[in-house]
Amino acid sequence: MTEKLNFLFIFTDQQRKDHLSCYNDNMVLKTPHIDKISKEGITFTNFYCNNPICMPNRSTIFTGQYPSVHGVTTNGRNLPQGTRTFVDILRENGYHTANFGKIHLNYFGATNKQFNEELESQEFALPKYYKILTNHIPYFGLEEFKIVSGHGILCGHPDYLNWVVSKINLDENLQLKLNIDPEDTERDLLRKFAKLMNPNKEHSFMKLQVWNHDIPEELYSTTFVKEHAIAYLERFAHGYFPKDNFFMFCSFGDPHHPFSPPGKYFDMFKPEDIILPSSFNDNHENSTSLNKRHYSKLVNTEGTVRLLFPKAKDLTELDAKRVIAASYGMEKMIDDAIGEILDVLKKTGLAENTVVIYTTDHGDLGGEHKFFFKGPFLYQGLINIPFIMKIPNGLKNKVCSSLVSSIDIPETILELAGFPIPDLMQGRSMIPILRNPDEKINENILVEMDDEYINEKTRSLITDEWRITIFREYGELFNLKEDPDEMNNLWDDESLKDIKLELILKLMRKNLQKAESHVKRDCLY
Numbered sequence: 001m002t003e004k005l006n007f008l009f010i011f012t013d014q015q016r017k018d019h020l021s022c023y024n025d026n027m028v029l030k031t032p033h034i035d036k037i038s039k040e041g042i043t044f045t046n047f048y049c050n051n052p053i054c055m056p057n058r059s060t061i062f063t064g065q066y067p068s069v070h071g072v073t074t075n076g077r078n079l080p081q082g083t084r085t086f087v088d089i090l091r092e093n094g095y096h097t098a099n100f101g102k103i104h105l106n107y108f109g110a111t112n113k114q115f116n117e118e119l120e121s122q123e124f125a126l127p128k129y130y131k132i133l134t135n136h137i138p139y140f141g142l143e144e145f146k147i148v149s150g151h152g153i154l155c156g157h158p159d160y161l162n163w164v165v166s167k168i169n170l171d172e173n174l175q176l177k178l179n180i181d182p183e184d185t186e187r188d189l190l191r192k193f194a195k196l197m198n199p200n201k202e203h204s205f206m207k208l209q210v211w212n213h214d215i216p217e218e219l220y221s222t223t224f225v226k227e228h229a230i231a232y233l234e235r236f237a238h239g240y241f242p243k244d245n246f247f248m249f250c251s252f253g254d255p256h257h258p259f260s261p262p263g264k265y266f267d268m269f270k271p272e273d274i275i276l277p278s279s280f281n282d283n284h285e286n287s288t289s290l291n292k293r294h295y296s297k298l299v300n301t302e303g304t305v306r307l308l309f310p311k312a313k314d315l316t317e318l319d320a321k322r323v324i325a326a327s328y329g330m331e332k333m334i335d336d337a338i339g340e341i342l343d344v345l346k347k348t349g350l351a352e353n354t355v356v357i358y359t360t361d362h363g364d365l366g367g368e369h370k371f372f373f374k375g376p377f378l379y380q381g382l383i384n385i386p387f388i389m390k391i392p393n394g395l396k397n398k399v400c401s402s403l404v405s406s407i408d409i410p411e412t413i414l415e416l417a418g419f420p421i422p423d424l425m426q427g428r429s430m431i432p433i434l435r436n437p438d439e440k441i442n443e444n445i446l447v448e449m450d451d452e453y454i455n456e457k458t459r460s461l462i463t464d465e466w467r468i469t470i471f472r473e474y475g476e477l478f479n480l481k482e483d484p485d486e487m488n489n490l491w492d493d494e495s496l497k498d499i500k501l502e503l504i505l506k507l508m509r510k511n512l513q514k515a516e517s518h519v520k521r522d523c524l525y
Contacts, residue, residue, distance in 0.1 A: 004094070005392065005416055006354040007247040008345065010338060012331075013054065013102060013151065014256040014374065015360040017386040019331055028273040029328040033339035034388070037358050041390030042398045042437055048405040048445045048462055052362040052374050052382045054104050055079070056448070057406055061361075062087065062105065062140055064410040064425030066448055066514050072105075073450040078121065079105040079140065086410035087141025087247065089419055096236070096243040098144040100228035101221070101251035104361075105140055108149045125149035125156035133158070142249075146228050148221045151253045152260035152330070153197045153213050155221045163228075164219050165189050174218060193219070199260070208319055209258040210326045217263040217333070221253050226337035230344045237348035247413075250341060254330040255364075257373060261329030269328040271321035277381070279485040280320060282369040286489045288474045290456065291377055295370065320367045327366075355416060356390040357409070368485075376451040378460050378469050378476070379486055383447055391416070391434055400437035403464065404430060405445045426514060446510045461507040468503040477503070 018024040021031045022038035023045070051057045055075045056067040062085040063070045072079050091097045106121035109129075122134045139145055148160040165186050168174050178192055196219075199211035217223060229250045236246050254261075261268070284295045338358075345351045363382045365371040374382055387404065389412075407427035414421050415429045432439040447460040460469040467486070469476040477490040477500055490496050 003353060004245045004418060006245050006350060007090075007413060007417075008341075008354050008356045009247070009249050009413075010341075010356065010358045011101075011249055011251040012255065012334060012360040013251075013253050014362060014364045015331065015386065016363050016366045016381050017384060018381070019255075019327065019366075020386055022388070023386060027275055027328075028269055029332060031331065031335040033335050033342060034358060036342070037356055037388050037390050039397045041356070041388055042395055042400050042434065044387040044389075044400045044402075044404055046401050046403050046464075047359070047385055047387035048383050048403070048447060049360075049362040049385050050405050050407050050446065051448050052378065053449070054361050055107070056450075057361045058104050061406050061409050064407060064422070064427055066407065066426055066446065067450070068448055069426065069514065073448070074452045076107050076111050078107060078111070081134075081136055083140065085141045086414055086425075088138070089141075089414060089422075090247045090417060091138060091141050091143060093417075093419060094243055095245045095247045095417070096144070096241045097138070097142050097247045098232055099139075099142045099249035099251060100146050100232065101148055101225035101249070102253040103139070103142075103145065103147060103249075103251065104149075106134075123147055123149045123157065125154070127156065130158055144232075146224075148224050148253060150221075151256040152221075152258040153199070153211060153215055154258060155253065160221065160224055161190060161193075163224055164193055167219060168193075171218070174216065177216060205319070205322055208323050210322050211258050211260040212266055213260055213262070215262050217265070220262040220333070222330075222333050222337050225250060225252050226340060229341050233341070233344050233348055233350060237350055245417075252334050252337070254334055255327045259323055259326035259330065261326060261333055265329035265333045266326070267329075268332060269325040271318060271325045274321040274324045274328075276317060276320055276324070277366065277368045277485075279368050279379075279487060280317070280370055282487060284369065286487065287369075288471060288476055288489065288491075290471060290474070291369070294375075294377070315370055320370075320372075323372060324367060327364075351392075353392055355392070355413075357413075358386065358388040359406075359409075360385050361406075376449055376454070376456045376458055376471075378447065378449065378458060378467070380467075380480070380484070383460070383462075389430070389434070394434060395437065398437045400433055402433055402437070402440050403442040403445050403462065404433070405442070405447075408441070444506060444510065446507075446514065459507060459511065461503055461510060463503070463506075466499070466503055468500065468507060470504070470507065 020034055022035040049057045050060050051067045053075055056072045059070050059072040059079045067073045087097050106123040108125040146159045147157045148155050149157040168189055196214040203212035284292050363385050366381050368379050368381045411421045411425055411427045412430040415431050428441045445462040449458040458469050458471050465481050467478045475491045478486045
């Protein structure tokens with residue numbers, strides 16, 4: 001390319017790879033607009049997050065460093081203000097940088113109580129904290145941003161609520177639908193909107209977090225992200241910004257639980273049409289002690305809510321199908337929104353020079369082994385995530401099985417933009433793969449997991465054939481080629497002791513290599 005590239009980075013929250021039809025056509029959900037990105041680019045099948053929790057992995061993408069280095073090792077710990085990100089480099093070198101939707105580099109509610117940190121955030125979702133919202137510009141390199149914090153119907157932040165009020169004031173149909181009185185104040189509007197957020201218990205499955213509600217599609221968070229992204233592209237195309245190139249995060253808060261798709265999307269998919277993961281009926285005979293405790297003694301973990309989600313022994317196949325059907329509704333709405341965004345990208349002529357990236361922060365257990373959400377259960381549905389990349393005039397309709405991970409994203413973007421990669425970034429550029437999908441850039445992948453809510457730390461190493469995970473007191477070893485559903489933990493298999501030792505040594509070396517580039521959290525480079 002002779003001219004600099006723009007970047008449209010589409011991001012979702014807690015999405016399984018096999019919920020996209022370009023990865024799995026054996027399901028009722030079809031995602032044609034995401035599939036189009038796949039057909040016009042490269043689809044990665046062995047792409048992994050480096051931490052299966054929102055804030056740590058998002059911080060890894062922004063910094064190009066592992067969570068144990070940048071310091072955000074779990075949710076409830078802010079990425080320190082002043083941390084230099086790859087977005088800063090783009091901003092300082094001719095790119096206008098923006099984000100619309102969820103960012104989650106600061107916490108939504110309160111800090112993790114284990115750490116004595118000041119209650120400070122730019123992304124609070126709860127109104128009681130709005131008075132102490134910070135106002136950092138640029139925000140980790142972002143010049144322009146409109147934030148929605150939270151998930152599903154549990155969303156907040158002044159940016160989102162101000163948009164809701166503006167939409168209602170400008171749309172007579174919405175006013176009629178919501179029974180708005182001409183004399184209603186802004187406070188009245190927000191009070192009526194808040195009532196719409198309450199789950200309709202008669203049509204919901206409360207303990208499954210499948211929540212029916214009255215928020216119209218026009219005011220749902222996915223529409224917030226879509227409309228801001230489209231408006232930004234149109235402004236850029238019309239020369240609104242003095243800079244010649246843009247980098248935009250388009251960051252949806254779905255399909256993270258609660259599972260609450262609005263309007264027609266709520267019952268768009270029928271539970272009886274859902275195909276459950278093949279490991280759904282795992283009884284955990286070959287699992288670690290931790291997994292067995294969670295399964296048999298109903299232990300709560302990070303990501304679950306007491307009394308709001310059924311524990312393993314209570315979860316029927318119909319319950320699980322209801323959850324997945326609602327998740328599909330959220331994902332279908334996202335796909336529809338992406339279709340509209342891509343149409344505008346094309347109509348404005350920006351598509352000719354814009355890289356399109358699609359991924360998520362981490363996966364969801366999604367019924368695998370009868371578990372949902374996330375936690376220290378490092379099954380493939382949680383860590384092996386979707387990643388699709390379309391380059392103008394690049395390779396089309398290609399599939400790459402090389403090992404790649406989230407930490408490789410910022411280096412790839414910087415190299416595509418023509419900028420040198422800082423020495424202290426710890427990933428590898430995907431440029432060789434973008435030229436030849438058969439290229440290998442990583443021998444293995446490191447996944448860090450510090451679940452400080454239950455005091456469990458794990459380190460996993462992923463190779464083409466194996467996943468090895470070290471817990472505090474035990475371990476997991478799975479042959480991903482012969483046992484893709486990870487049903488048979490081989491940790492205690494004496495015939496594999498040499499392979500296990502070799503993988504443990506590789507994991508130690510990976511941690512040592514990472515430690516060599518460790519720097520102070522507040523000074524990336």
